[in-house]
Amino acid sequence: MPKKATEAAATTRKPAAKKTTTRRTRKTPPVELHWDHVATRAYYIHLEEGGDPTENWFRAERELLAA
Numbered sequence: 001m002p003k004k005a006t007e008a009a010a011t012t013r014k015p016a017a018k019k020t021t022t023r024r025t026r027k028t029p030p031v032e033l034h035w036d037h038v039a040t041r042a043y044y045i046h047l048e049e050g051g052d053p054t055e056n057w058f059r060a061e062r063e064l065l066a067a
Contacts, residue, residue, distance in 0.1 A: 033064055 041060035046053065 031065060033061060037064060 038057060038060045041064060042053070042056040045051070045056045045059055
């Protein structure tokens, strides 16, 4: 019995090759710390907990870099 046209076309097809996709990611610019931001955060740390001004400054820098 002869095959139908659709059956013949289905049996002779090769599987399609997978397309590779690449994701584009945006690079975030490096964080720039300005002294006034660090000074403001260090001031609020001082108001909340007191402590050494130098340690407050370093803590403010660490917190702002992590954010």
